[in-house]
Amino acid sequence: xxxxxxxxxxxxxxxxxxxxxxxxxxxxxxxxxxxxxxxxxxxxxxxxxxxxxxxxxxxxxxxxxxxxxxxxxxxxxxxxxxxxxxxxxxxxxxxxxxxxxxxxxxxxxxxxxxxxxxxxxxxxxxxxxxxxxxxxxxxxxxxxxxxxxxxxxxxxxxxxxxxxxxxxxxxxxxxxxxxxxxxxxxxxxxxxxxxxxxxxxxxxxxxxxxxxxxxxxxxxxxxxxxxxxxxxxxxxxxxxxxxxxxxxxxxxxxxxxxxxxxxxxxxxxxxxxxxxxxxxxxxxxxxxxxxxxxxxxxxxxxxxxxxxxxxxxxxxxxxxxxxxxxxxxxxxxxxxxxxxxxxxxxxxxxxxxxxxxxxxxxxxxxxxxxxxxxxxxxxxxxxxxxxxxxxxxxxxxxxxxxxxxxxxxxxxxxxxxxxxxxxxxxxxxxxxxxxxxxxx
Numbered sequence: 541x542x543x544x545x546x547x548x549x550x551x552x553x554x555x556x557x558x559x560x561x562x563x564x565x566x567x568x569x570x571x572x573x574x575x576x577x578x579x580x581x582x583x584x585x586x587x588x589x590x591x592x593x594x595x596x597x598x599x600x601x602x603x604x605x606x607x608x609x610x611x612x613x614x615x616x617x618x619x620x621x622x623x624x625x626x627x628x629x630x631x632x633x634x635x636x637x638x639x640x641x642x643x644x645x646x647x648x649x650x651x652x653x654x655x656x657x658x659x660x661x662x663x664x665x666x667x668x669x670x671x672x673x674x675x676x677x678x679x680x681x682x683x684x685x686x687x688x689x690x691x692x693x694x695x696x697x698x699x700x701x702x703x704x705x706x707x708x709x710x711x712x713x714x715x716x717x718x719x720x721x722x723x724x725x726x727x728x729x730x731x732x733x734x735x736x737x738x739x740x741x742x743x744x745x746x747x748x749x750x751x752x753x754x755x756x757x758x759x760x761x762x763x764x765x766x767x768x769x770x771x772x773x774x775x776x777x778x779x780x781x782x783x784x785x786x787x788x789x790x791x792x793x794x795x796x797x798x799x800x801x802x803x804x805x806x807x808x809x810x811x812x813x814x815x816x817x818x819x820x821x822x823x824x825x826x827x828x829x830x831x832x833x834x835x836x837x838x839x840x841x842x843x844x845x846x847x848x849x850x851x852x853x854x855x856x857x858x859x860x861x862x863x864x865x866x867x868x869x870x871x872x873x874x875x876x877x878x879x880x881x882x883x884x885x886x887x888x889x890x891x892x893x894x895x896x897x898x899x900x901x902x903x904x905x906x907x908x909x910x911x912x913x914x915x916x917x918x919x920x921x922x923x924x925x926x927x928x929x930x931x932x933x934x935x936x937x938x939x940x941x942x943x944x945x946x947x948x949x950x951x952x953x954x955x956x957x958x959x960x961x962x963x964x965x966x967x968x969x970x971x972x973x974x975x976x977x978x979x980x
Contacts, residue, residue: 546624547589549579551703555711555832562798563815567825570814571717571832572795573708575729576803580617582837583704587728588617590699591688599686600625607685611636612759613837614690614726619650627686637916638758640841654900692770696728697735704729705736708832716740719831721747721814723760723806724780727772729834734776748777749813752784758842759806760788781817783809789850791815796839804842807835863919863943863950870949871942876963879972882935885960891933894918896943897966905976907937907969915943919950926954933958941965 543549554577558570575583592599592606599606606622608615611633619629630651636642645652690696709716716737722730727748734746751762763782766772774780785805792808795801803811814833839846847854849864877885885891886909893910895902902912913921915938921927928934934951936944936959944961951959962969970976 546579547593547621550585550589551578552707553577555708556799556801558799558811562794563811563818565815565818565822567822567828568719568818569828569830570818571712571830572799572801572807572811573704573832573834574801575704576801576807576835576838580613580620581841582613582617583729583834584613584837585617586699586703587690587696587726588614588621588688590702591690591693591695592618592621592686594695595686596621596625596627600627602683603627604684604686605630606688607632608688608690609633610690612638612641614688615645615650616641616648618688619645619648623649630685637756637845638842639844644841654898690726690728696726697732697771700729700732701736704834705733705740708733709737709740712830712832715830716744717832718743718829719745719747719814719818721749721810721817721831721833723749723757723783723810723813723834723836724766724769724772725759725761725806727766727769727776729836731771731773731776733834745778746776747813747817748780749783749809750780751788751809752782755785757783757785757788757805757809758845759804759836760809779817781813783813785849787812787816789846789853792839793853795835801835802839803835804837804839805845806837807833810834810836862923863915863946866946866949866953870953871945874945874948874952875960876941876945877935877960878963879969879974882960882962882969883974885933886935889933889958891935891958891960892928893935893937895966896936896938896947901939901966903979905970905978906966908975908977910937915947918947922950922954926951926956928956930956931958933960935960935962937962937966937969939965940967 554574556572556574558572563570578585605628606618607630608618609632615631622629632653720733720737724730730748737744750766751757751760753762788805788809791812792803792805795803795807795811810833818831893907895906895910895912896915896918898914899912936948938944941961941964948959948961
């Protein structure tokens, strides 16, 4: 095929039948929509192009900067499209948790502004989150930016109403599937495809997949976070199921090793969630049914994620005790000090106070005398043993006290004698009017 522009190669991705010996469903034909074969490597290529294609030429004439709240595939796609049209791209985002994506964005030439986000903010209700930051930037500018606004832009959804959904119907011989399963991130692809499929056949069953609580799967929201997304509408889905990070990696491994599909964790979650959901009633199906799930992107960008969670897959030694292994019961046994108790203990025992938040949030405001060790770095430090002397009292601090309790439990499990957590975290400390330090 010959193209005049790389954007002409977006869409028309293959629909791959998964061998029944792989999924084990007797009465279901399961298909994978291979969105990883878009030119920039993900399903987000469709939305990125649809959100800018009507305005990109005018933006190029005006010398504007494309800006988006994204730390992943949408940012990558927009950065490449912007660069191909001679425009700069700026990503305003939470702290990036997948280093390969950050490195790739820098290689493309993107400008990245990392902010703390809801999980790291001094106050989860504060306005220093990336979306608020974007709107402040736009308000302060006079036509400097082209903001694609993926979380609210209807063109995100329209890309799949007009493209992905009809392609699935066409490739299934005009019949459409009986069941459609998709992971929920911005909710653009799941909402758009569901809309197209239901217009064709209102009987289609739609299953949304989210990450399990307190779990992290790149590109997927957990059940609490998903309600913050402007495009998410619970009425779109007949069912919403949760998938764990381990299940996502198991699914990814099956797609890679059994199907030859170089899927990332999101596609693995979609495959695992699809099989688990379909298995519940597969023996009750009359005749045969057809189901489709989306493989969103590729594995190469997530090797550090795999290395951290499943090092044995890369022939690395297993992590010896990580915060991910801490149970709720262990965390509940950690001494959780109220603000008054913590202040008294700090005065009497002079513990090392460790703030586990990101550097931006720490610089905004923190407890006097505390040191900043970002949670993921602290987790890595514990792999070599105790990062502090076993007898040195330690008070761990996070936004609301949940993560700090888990890290204190981890230290205690490794032999630390006196690790404690600040109940309610930095938010409780601030609300009590306790002194704080600002370094920015």
